[in-house]
Amino acid sequence: MGRGGQALARVAVIVRAGAAPLWWFGLLAAGLGAVLPVSLTGRRIGLLAGAALFIVSAAVVFLAGRRRYTHFAKAASRAAKADFLQDRSVTVRTWRRAWRWWLLLGFLAAAGSSFALPGAGGLLMAGAGAGLWLKAGWLGRLERAGDALVWVRTDWVPKGAPVGKKVRGFRATGPGAGDAAPGGARRR
Structure with a gap:
């Protein structure tokens, strides 16, 4: 690896970063529609259509890319001493800044769809947030089983897709590294 290290962001934190805004914007849009x-x-x-969409979107988001996450987590190389581990708050802030306009557009679309199907668009959006929370929890169980936290290079995920096309693999550290617990939650 040489002299210079790379900045690494926790995979579970990236996944979990979108859960809260999607959940709360979705519930707000569903409430407005109701x-x-x-x-x-x-x-x-x-x-009723919104409840069905909630379940479907949560399942689709939760199941999407699981094989790739599992493969990268099992094949993760050890992080170098020179690598910089990005803080949880920085990772969350970076993800939300990159996606803020899409979140706002999604909220407006979900609220606007309430004139046709009240609450359905908002519950669809909230289901996507619930699916991301479930996926972050699943990643936490994967990290605990492997006794290692998984990280990805920040230059490979400019828009916050931890298993996107540019990602070639994960890095692993011990379970005590960083300021986030397995699954991306704040460490207590």
Whole structure:
């Protein structure tokens, strides 16, 4: 590796970074849709469709890319001493800055869709957030089973996709490294 190290971000933190904004914006959009007095389909049909979309989106987000995450985690190379481990707060802030306009656009689309199906778009968005939380928890169990935390180079994930096309592998550290617990939550 030579003299210079690379900046590494925790994979579970990147996954978990989108969970809270998607969840809260989705619930807010669903709540706005539920209080609308007039819609094309009616409140009951919209919320039932939203409940189904919540379950489907949570499952799809949770299951997407699991094979690639597992492969990279098992084949992770050891992080070098010169590598810089990025703080949890920096990783979360970077992800949210990169995606803020998409989150706002998604919220507006979910709130606007409430005129047709009240609450459905918001529950779809909240389901995606729940799926990300579940995936971060699954990654935490994967890290505990391997007794190592998995990291990815920050220059490979400019838009926050820890298993995107540019990613060629993960790095591993001991379970005490960094300021985030397995699964990406704050370390207590």
